Amino acid sequence: MRCPLILRYPLRLIPKTMISPSFSPEPIQAQFQTKVLQVRKDSIIFGKNDLLPVITDKETEDNLNIAAAELVNTDNVVAFPTETVYGLGGSGLRDESVKAIYKAKNRPSDNPLIIHVSSIDQLKRKLLPEDVDIPIVYKDILERFWPGPLTILLPIYPGSPVSKLVTANQNTFAVRLPSHPVARALIAMSDTPLAAPSANASTRPSPTLASHVYHDLQGKLPYILDGGACEVGVESTVIDGLVKPPMILRPGGVSVEDIKLAGGEAWKDVILAKKTAGKLEPVRTPGMKYRHYSPTAKVVLFINCKDGVDAIHKYLQTENINSKETKIALLRSINFSTKDVIDSNIYLQRDLGSTGQQVSHNLFALLREVDELGVDLILAEGIDETDEGLAVMNRLSKAAIQVIDGIDI
Incomplete structure (x- = not known):
């Protein structure tokens, strides 16, 4: 029986005490009694410079602590709402957690994942070398759209803690700072950058309600945080400012027009990547390969x-x-x-x-x-x-x- 930890500080201080599930190339069968935990996004408050939220609703705080402890103490995954769609999150720094994501979704392992952080402070502290900053090409765009439905590509530096399973062994990783209070609180309270694709079975339409997640993944994860309907409804926009001209790898919650306007001179000639990659072509972002978003009909x-x-x-x-x-x-x-x-x-x-x-x-x-x-x-x-x-x-x-x-x- 799990004993949820009631925490008011980053969970990185808690030792890992539970045994990780062994990895198998086969998708996992039902192994959890999936619980849906209610959370109220309006009870979660982040001040402008706050790294941890103030939570005014006890049930919301308790349920966030349960989910955060699961992410730190095990290699299991949990589902949570973002402003785009519901995400299926596990530590982006541990191979076993990333494997659990791929298995739960039955997702091809060469389809990379996006890392989610709770703040730029966490991004720099957890994912970048001490003497490295975010490339200047992103400065104006991030000031306008972070937190929000925008993902950027960053280089993988020597000694990077990001799991190679997140990047599909490529030399860049994708990262975003979600604006949804539940997502941001979960990541901050666990102090764990989360690899988090959409919380649906692979190829299915992305989930915008907790019930969609339960329909697809019941029995394959311990917890779903139910924060209501997602506002945007499609995934984040993914941009690559490491190439010239810069590219939009996946259109999403921030429009091309807004990218050009916010990015200024450096982004005025931004181009769209081709919609679908070839079968043998490596991809740098989700959504460029394989069948996606498809209902049964x-x-x-x-x-x-x-x-x-x-x-x-x-x-x-x-x-x-x-x-x-x-x-x-x-x-x-x-x-x-x-x-x-x-x-x-x-x-x-x-x-x-x-x-x-x-x-x-x-x-x-x-x-x-x-x-x-x-x-x-x-x-x-x-x-x-x-x-x-x-x-x-x-x-x-x-x-x-x-x-x-x-x-x-």
């Missing part, structure tokens, strides 16, 4: 299709799909018909939202919702690839097995 993405009525009818006819026999879900966004029914036999319809921000927030939750209602086919309307739309379309195009372009109809 087949997803078809529609772009440039105006109100969508003609495009949907033509698609169903061309593919010889009988909407009376096939359960179809329609996810509408900005331009598709607002009529109550586009096709009288479509099983259900949902609105993704009328702005890029709303679509970003709702995307993964609605993909999961309609999938769990047992549909066979999901028809989704794309949006313009500006601002939040670039990240939305990056995810939708990877979830879809087919794209219908209205220009060709």
Whole structure:
């Protein structure tokens, strides 16, 4: 039986007392009675220069202590909310913890992870040599977007404590400082930089609710911190300022337009990396390789299709799909018909939202919702690839097995 430690100081002072689970290349089977622990983000307060939070709700503080102690005293992983999606966190400094992440998700080991820190102080103290600072190219961008949904690439220096399993043996590592109070408090209270991909089974849509995590990973982790719905709804933007011109490796919660504006002259010529890496090509950030964000049902993405009525009818006819026999879900966004029914036999319809921000927030939750209602086919309307739309379309195009372009109809 575990005895949770009630702590008001960084957990790095606690000795490691529990035996780590042995590593196997096979995904782990159910081995935990997964507990969902409630936490209130509004009870967690970080002052501007605070390294540890003030927590006004006892249940929240107790549950954060339980999860933090688990991260320090074992090599197990825990799930927690961030402003983007729920993360599956383990120490980014211990190989066994990183192995536990890969096993719980059944994630390919050459798909690198992002390290999450609670402060720039922790980043410098835990991950960088004493005489090394964050490259100046990131200075203005970090002042604007940290804490927040932005990840940067940093060099791996000689003697780096970052597990090679985090980086997939590459010479850079990805790091971000989340703004969600629960995530930041957990990392600060454990004083442990956390490797934390999205807390879903590999290839599935990312989780934006604790219930999504439980659905995918029940029995594969001891604790899920339930802090409510994630605000942004898609993962962080990943940028590489170590190359010229700088690159956006993955679009996400911070738009390209905002990167250029905040970054100034050094970022005015920023370029987008290609969406998907080749099978044998190493990648420096998650989301560039393998199938991602996909529900069980087949997803078809529609772009440039105006109100969508003609495009949907033509698609169903061309593919010889009988909407009376096939359960179809329609996810509408900005331009598709607002009529109550586009096709009288479509099983259900949902609105993704009328702005890029709303679509970003709702995307993964609605993909999961309609999938769990047992549909066979999901028809989704794309949006313009500006601002939040670039990240939305990056995810939708990877979830879809087919794209219908209205220009060709």
